[in-house]
Amino acid sequence: MTTYFLRHLQVLFQSLGRLARTPFASLMTIAVISITLALPSGLHVLLENARAVTSGWEGGAQISLFLKRDTSDQVARALAEQLQRSSRVAKVDYISRTAALEEFKRLSGFGQTLNALERNPLPPVLVVYPMVGGPTPVDLESLVAEFNRVGDVEIAQLDMQWVKRLRAILNLAQRGVVLLGVLLGIAVLLIMANTIRLAILNRRDEIEVIKLIGGTDGFIRRPFLYEGVLQGLVGAAGAWIVVHTTLVLMADPIRRLASLYASGYELRGLGLLASLGLLAAGGLLGWTGSWLAVGRHLRAIEPR
Amino acid sequence: MIQVSHLHKRYPGGHDALRDVSFELADGQMAFLTGHSGAGKSTLLKLITLIERPSRGQLIVNGKNLGKYRRRRIPFLRRQIGIVFQDHKLLYDRTIFDNVALPLIVSGHRHQEIARRVRAALDKVGLLAREKMYPIELSGGEQQRVGIARAVVNRPPLLLADEPTGNLDAELSDEIMDLFHSFNQHGVTVLVATHDLRHIRRLNMPIIELKNGSLVRTTVAEA
Numbered sequence: 212m213t214t215y216f217l218r219h220l221q222v223l224f225q226s227l228g229r230l231a232r233t234p235f236a237s238l239m240t241i242a243v244i245s246i247t248l249a250l251p252s253g254l255h256v257l258l259e260n261a262r263a264v265t266s267g268w269e270g271g272a273q274i275s276l277f278l279k280r281d282t283s284d285q286v287a288r289a290l291a292e293q294l295q296r297s298s299r300v301a302k303v304d305y306i307s308r309t310a311a312l313e314e315f316k317r318l319s320g321f322g323q324t325l326n327a328l329e330r331n332p333l334p335p336v337l338v339v340y341p342m343v344g345g346p347t348p349v350d351l352e353s354l355v356a357e358f359n360r361v362g363d364v365e366i367a368q369l370d371m372q373w374v375k376r377l378r379a380i381l382n383l384a385q386r387g388v389v390l391l392g393v394l395l396g397i398a399v400l401l402i403m404a405n406t407i408r409l410a411i412l413n414r415r416d417e418i419e420v421i422k423l424i425g426g427t428d429g430f431i432r433r434p435f436l437y438e439g440v441l442q443g444l445v446g447a448a449g450a451w452i453v454v455h456t457t458l459v460l461m462a463d464p465i466r467r468l469a470s471l472y473a474s475g476y477e478l479r480g481l482g483l484l485a486s487l488g489l490l491a492a493g494g495l496l497g498w499t500g501s502w503l504a505v506g507r508h509l510r511a512i513e514p515r
Numbered sequence: 516m517i518q519v520s521h522l523h524k525r526y527p528g529g530h531d532a533l534r535d536v537s538f539e540l541a542d543g544q545m546a547f548l549t550g551h552s553g554a555g556k557s558t559l560l561k562l563i564t565l566i567e568r569p570s571r572g573q574l575i576v577n578g579k580n581l582g583k584y585r586r587r588r589i590p591f592l593r594r595q596i597g598i599v600f601q602d603h604k605l606l607y608d609r610t611i612f613d614n615v616a617l618p619l620i621v622s623g624h625r626h627q628e629i630a631r632r633v634r635a636a637l638d639k640v641g642l643l644a645r646e647k648m649y650p651i652e653l654s655g656g657e658q659q660r661v662g663i664a665r666a667v668v669n670r671p672p673l674l675l676a677d678e679p680t681g682n683l684d685a686e687l688s689d690e691i692m693d694l695f696h697s698f699n700q701h702g703v704t705v706l707v708a709t710h711d712l713r714h715i716r717r718l719n720m721p722i723i724e725l726k727n728g729s730l731v732r733t734t735v736a737e738a
Contacts, residue, residue: 420617423598
């Protein structure tokens with residue numbers, strides 16, 4: 212058992228030594244793998260940050276209750292008070308028909324034209340801010356349905372459509388990043404397979420001699436698999452460095468942008484789990500790539 | 516050690532390299548495999564080491580029938596056979612020590628054991644002082660002796676050599692052949708392919724002579 216372990220350790224150091232002896236070629240391969248892996252990782256980080264930023268926006272959800280046009284001020288205020296008492300509602304603003312018209316005149320720029328109207332066309336509105344982030348999560352959809360059943364309410368509308376759309380876009384982007392990741396993963400696999408193929412052809416004589424003196428296929432395969440795993444791992448570490456260097460370079464402009472929105476948002480990098488995942492993916496791709504190459508080319512090299 | 520009966524080898528393309536060859540080399544025997552070039556000496560050695568497969572006939576090496584030997588088992592068969600090549604087949608990016616150690620590393624020996632056996636093998640061929648050098652720094656005769664040390668370091672019961680003295684002058688050739696002889700005296704079965712009749716006369720060993728793939732004369736037992 213210890214002999215087996217020692218032998219693997221020996222092969223590991225042999226492979227390290229071999230990579231170090233051809234630093235330029237090794238670095239080229241590792242750099243290509245780094246860049247290839249950095250692209251999906253970087254996009255993943257970007258998406259995660261977008262998600263984190265927009266998750267705060269759910270608190271901005273508000274439900275507009277458009278009351279029936281003939282609802283009186285008193286009834287509207289009473290309803291507002293009644294709603295206010297619900298544990299699921301944080302705040303209720305009442306906008307009377309007059310106030311609504313004033314606001315519309317001010318914001319729409321139709322001021323004079325609106326004066327020509329015989330009567331105020333706008334309904335009174337209750338703006339309800341649901342209790343978000345409380346002890347029990349509020350189901351906004353069912354709340355809206357409930358409001359719609361209240362007699363004085365013409366229609367209740369959740370102003371969150373655009374947040375939903377943004378979510379949908381982010382989900383779509385996520386899917387795109389996954390697909391891109393798969394494609395680039397395959398690219399890493401092929402790069403590795405080709406690198407190992409060249410390494411095998413370079414050491415044709417050695418493989419032939421080892422086969423002649425009784426080396427098993429496993430013995431011959433081992434150093435190539437180690438080379439693949441090592442280059443994959445170092446490539447993944449390189450990708451991590453690329454992503455985090457980019458984040459450091461972007462941190463300042465992001466901070467300035469965030470401060471313009473009065474937000475103290477700080478960019479997040481790859482978490483521990485994602486970093487380990489990146490390394491594992493690099494190692495696995497390197498191993499698989501070299502395994503493919505070795506399986507294919509080792510049989511072709513037989514002593515003559 | 517080697518039992519050959521009615522052995523045929525036809526290469527793809529129809530060339531008959533061996534036709535109906537039969538002989539037996541007993542355990543601990545030493546013999547010369549001879550004949551002009553193209554007579555089938557190399558083919559016979561390739562069949563014994565399973566580099567090639569026989570077309571017909573039976574070939575038994577060290578008690579194993581090579582006719583239907585499984586590919587996966589081949590490495591373990593080759594560990595029982597020391598092979599010496601005309602062109603040495605040394606690895607030029609490794610030291611003499613590492614070259615000789617290769618068969619032991621391949622079969623998974625312990626580190627201390629490897630060092631001990633490599634030095635013993637190098638000592639036997641008189642190159643102990645050169646263990647840290649690279650093959651390129653040695654003369655042709657010395658390189659061949661490294662090849663022999665590598666072939667015997669695993670203490671195989673059978674030693675094969677394909678024209679081991681092909682590129683060497685007479686004096687160096689004699690030294691190499693004497694080495695094979697001394698291994699034989701220590702109980703190793705030895706089969707040396709050579710077209711140099713001088714050695715055969717000098718050492719007075721049994722011969723197996725091939726001509727155009729057929730056995731024409733042998734002084735070992737005919738199976």
